[in-house]
Amino acid sequence: MKPVTFAAAGSLALALALSALMPLQAQTAPTAAAVPTLEQIFRAQPYRGADAKDAAFSHSGRYLAYRWNPFGEPGADLWVHDTRTGRTQRVTSPQVMAAFEAPEDLARFDKKLKQRDTEWAERQARELAQQAYLRGDKVDLSQWETAAIETLKKELADRKAKDDAQKAADKAEAEAEKQAMAALAARRAGKPAPAASAASAAAASEKKDDKKDDKEKELWELRDELKKKLAREKLKPTDLYPGVAQFVWAHKADELVFQYRGGLYRWRADDKAPAPLVATQRQLRVVAYAPDDAGIVFMDETRVLRARFNQAGVQILNRELIHPDDEQKKYRIERTVISEDGRWMSLQASAPRLDADGKPVPDAGRKVEIMNYDERWATAKKVDREVSDDKRSIKPLALYIRAVPRAGEAPRKQPAPVFTNAGGDVWFEMSEVAWARDGSHYAFTTWEREKELLRVYIGSTCPRPAGTPAAPQGGAAGLGSGPAACADETAKPELVLERRGDVGHEVVSVVEPRFTPDGKSLVLALDEAGWRQAYAIDVATRALRPLVKGEFEAYEVVGFTADSKAMFVLANAGDTAAMNLFRVDMASGAMQALGAPGEYHRAAAVSEDGRWAAADAGNWAQRPELKLIAVDGKARTATLTDSTDKDWAAVDVLRPERFHYANRHGDRIEGYVFRPAGWKASDKRPAVVYVYGGPLNDRHIVEVDSFQNTAYLFGMYMAARHGYVMLAVDPRGHSNYGRRFSDANWEHPGEPQAEDLEDLVKLLPAQFGVDANRVGLNGWSFGGFQTQYTMYTRPDLFAAGIAGAGPTEWENYNSWYSGRTLGKTERSKPSLRRFSLLPLARGLKKPLLLVHGMQDPNVLFQDTVNVYRALLESGKAPLVELFLDPDGVHGLGGVVKPATWHRKYEAFWLRNLGAAAP
Structure with missing residues (x-):
């Protein structure tokens, strides 16, 4: 059967029918000569550029703005598409924004971009040369170092010549000053001026080039200098042209304001170029247009400010919170949200925790040292680590509701907070405040982990009388019309929904x-029926009702129609991989x-009139x-970006087939498989299974737009x-398969996944033409844990395994993840130690490769060291080997690049699983 494709949007029934189309046949496999190398697949310059970000429609729905840059370009510029004419305008670019940039910054952007491209080219050339050398070709592997050192020697010589010239000039100036002072002294004494000494004259005219003060640096010294130079010039995110950070559309007009490098700029439909509004060295962020579109509300690190387009000056809206009775415990504003009509704002603030003596309580957690072996002597850097048995020091929290002051209005007395939490040794989370468009209501949620308590609150402000406009048009008051006399700003919100215990571990953050x-x-989003889905609470009656029904995830609400x-x-719905x-x-x-x-649709947006939608979509x-x-039911689509290098087509030589199977409990387990050329069901081929197995909030491995390095790209290879x-x-x-899946790790991490892998292996010989004695297991992060757990507890199931950066001791992992994923924790002791892999390591029977970045701040390298020690202590030395990236972090990225990393994998599998049958 040929691959099935769909060119147009269809009904839900059509989407649901996808499950009946699996598995699909893979495309025709390439010949061995056409198969790209690992160095081509994991090219230094990625084949994929950045996706479009922050797509949003103007109020009229005519214009779609988004941040994006074509393949190879740094940054994310502002683009606007006109749905009426079909034309797309690039509003910003390095050339356009050059009018607002310092020449020095432009020169730095250009220099660093060339450096990036040069580094990509050199890295690719080195990796290809290294493989050629291993094949026996005559290759000079030192050519890049030699060239770099020659460049460095010239730079050092130029610097020395400049320094010597400056020293000679300084010496001549000092000698002249000395002679001048001597002449002055002689004149005052009535004596003739002394003649310049011959020695001084000789020294002043001495040419440093006639002799060498120092002998030429040795090669090892030059290598040290080169290392320092590379460290100094290492690319940082701020070195490249950044593009636009964010933008906000006006309430009614077809215009927007965007932020670029500490400045705010305005663009109106049909403008050829943006106009500057505010330029500072602060990190500004646009909050919203004023209700009448005559100005903007924006913020810096903590302050929310208001400015008018046709007037100078700004006004601070969220004045400092003052507590004269206890100045030390003054609350600091952390988040401010303003209602769309500009009448109300919420201030979420926190105060420092103080002990009995009034001294600040240290932050929760601890500092963990990570060793760096890049210098002559090892050094340590510290990273934050809060684990499950740490006492917490959550700051006291307060929520204030304030009427936004009118322009020029005198400050009113600060109201009391409408909601507080004392903080302390608790796990307490609070959502951002949401406002109704007319400012009549606000809402927020709270989560208390120890109590397993989810709460939803709705608060009310003074309702606007029927027929009253949201804000006066024109005049100073048009920038916000908070009422002078209104309902009590201290009225407490009402608790409208409470769920204790049975809430689903993965719903809290969404x-x-x-x-x-x-x-x-x-x-x-709630998890009332085992799936994270959208629910509605009636504001008037407080009644709760589901908005969708079915066994699928539907928690990301994109928007509503105006009515x-x-x-x-x-x-x-209909396809968990899409x-x-x-x-x-x-x-x-x-x-x-x-x-x-x-197709997998991400980062979606919908116009207010409900006529248009946009999303990053593909497969x-x-x-x-x-x-x-x-x-509009006519299923018309247009593709607005082009983010993939055309050379990708030469690498895209094989695509996977979707499949699924039922585990012993009747659950449907999704997967995909790459079948090689000439495959037959009667084959007995070696196989490798890639697994993750942990909650990822909104991600999993089997997604139709995911080209994951190991599962997809290396699998294809x-x-x-x-x-x-x-x-x-x-x-x-995994997440996105309902609560039965995302909660599966609770109190027994790794065991449900191991069962499902065991059920898969039973199917491999008959359904996938696999030799059951030559199956390998591979995973990264939680998948590295899962690989080890399975090989220690089911030692005969897999013939070999590769475990990357796996957390082997969960009591040392971040509490924010382990405490909601694995099991209940205790502050007094590391109770998650019961899930440690160290006691299980003695069960290993088959070869295992442990991979880790030694400077990983996420899963600490010590986890792999400690399980390696346990393996050695139990006599597993012949079975286990280490592959380390001395400079690598959680995804490696140090000296070990993806091609190198997967070369190691390739050699390991061929050595332990053997070659496929001829």
């Missing part, structure tokens, strides 16, 4: 409440798929691009080059 445009419903009758949401954009009827729950089935066959989707069967699966433990 609750994100928001009001419908009419303000009648509060929409938020509040429909909602737009991203959901994986994510589509759906229009949902708020009354009936009926769903209409807007994007093409079989393995068509890499993701920003697509404009007409929401091993199948095409060596005839291996390469699989990737999502066992229980």
Whole structure:
């Protein structure tokens, strides 16, 4: 059967039908000669540029703005697409923004861009040369160092000549000063001026080039100098042209304000270039336009400010919080949110924790040292680490509700907070405040981990009388019209929903409440039926109702129609490996798929009139691009970006097939497989299974737009080059498959995944043409833990394993993850030690490669050291080997680059699993 593709958006029924189309056949496999090398697949310059970001429509729906730059260009510039004419305008670029930049910064951007491109080219050339050398070709592997040292020697010589000239000039100036002072003294004494000494004259005219003060540096000295130079010139994110950081559309007009390098700029439809508004050295951020679009609200690190386009000066809106009775405990504003009508704002603030003597309580957690072996003597750097048995020191929290002052209005007395939390040794989280458009209501959620308590609050402000405009048009008051006399700003919000215990561990971070445009419903994500989905709370009655029904994830609400009758949401209904954009009827729950089935849609946006949508969408066959989707049932789409190098086509030689199987409990486990050329069901080929197995909030491995380095790219290579069967699966433990999966690790991490892997291995010989005695297991991070757990507890299941950066001692991992993923914790002792892999290591029977970056701040390198020690102590030395990146972090990236990393994998698998049958 040929691969099935869909060119147009369809109904939900069509999306649901995808499951019946699996597995799909792989494309025709290439010949051995056409298979790219690892150095080509993991090219120094990525084949993929950045995705479009922050797509948003103007109020009219005519214009779509987004941040993006074409392949190879740094930064993310502002682009605007006109849905009426079909034209796209690039609003910013290095050339456009040069009008507002210092020449020195422009020169630095240009210099560093050339450095980046040179480094990519040299790294690619080195990696190709290294493989040629191993094949026996005559290659000078020192040519890059030799060239770099020659350049360095010239730089050092130029610097020395400059220094010598300056020294000679300084010496001559000192001698002249000496003679002048001597002449002055002689004149005052009535004596003739002394003649310049011959020695001084000789010294002044001495040419340093006639002799060498120092002998030429030795090669080892030059190498040390080169190392220092490379460290000084190492590229930093701020070295390259950044583009636009963020933008905000006006409430009504087709115009926007964007932030670029500490400045704010305004662009109006049909403008050829942006106009500067505010330029500072602070980190500014646009909050919103004023209600009448005559000015903007923006903020720096903590202050929210208001400015008018036709007037000079700014006004601070969120005045400092003052507590005269206890100055030391003054609350500091951390987040400010202003209602869309500009009338109300919320201030979330925290105060320092003080002990009985009034001294600050240290922050929670500890500092963990990570060793750096790059210098002659090892040095240590410290990283923050809060583990489950650390006492916490959460700061006291307060929420204030304030009416936004009118322009020029005298400050009013500060109100008392409407909500507080004492902080301390607790795990307490609070969402950002959401406002109804008219400022009549606000909402937020809280989560208390120890109590397993999720709460939702709704607060009310003074309602605007019917027919009253949101704000006066024109005049100073048009920049915000908070009422002088209003409902009590200290009125407490009402607790409208409470869930204790049965909330789902992965729902807390995606609750994100928001009001419908009419303000009648509060929409938020809950896990009431085993799936994270959108629910609505009626603001008037407090009644809760689901907005969608079915066994799928649908928690990311993109927007609503202006009449509040429909909602737009991203959901994986019908295909858990994809994510589509759906229009949902708020009354009936009926769903209409807007994007093409079989594509993963991310970062979606919908116009306020409900006519247009946009999302980064694609799959393995068509890499993701920003697509404009007409929401009118005519299934029209337009692709607005081009983010992939055309050379990718030469590397894209084999694509996977989707498959699924049922585990022993009846759960559906998703996967994909690369089958090599000439594959037959009767084969007995070696195989490798890639696994992760832990919650990733909104990600998993089997996604149709994911080109993960090891699971996908290396899997493609091993199948095409060596005839291996390469699989990737999502066992229980992953996110986006419902609570049954995401909660699977609770109190027994690794065991559900090991069961699912065991069930998979039973299927491999008959269904995938695999030799059951030659199956390897591979995973990274949680997958590195999972690989080890499975090989220690089921030592005969896999013939070999590769475990990358696996957390082997969960009591040492970050509490924010382990405390909500693995099991209940105790402050008094490292209770998560019961999940340590060290006591299990003695069960290993088959070869195991442990991989880690030695400067990993996430999963500490000590985890691999300690499990390696346990393996050695139990006599496993012949079975285990280490592959380390001395400079690498959690994804490596130090001296070990992806091609090198996977060369090691290739050699390990060929050595331990053997070659495929001829």
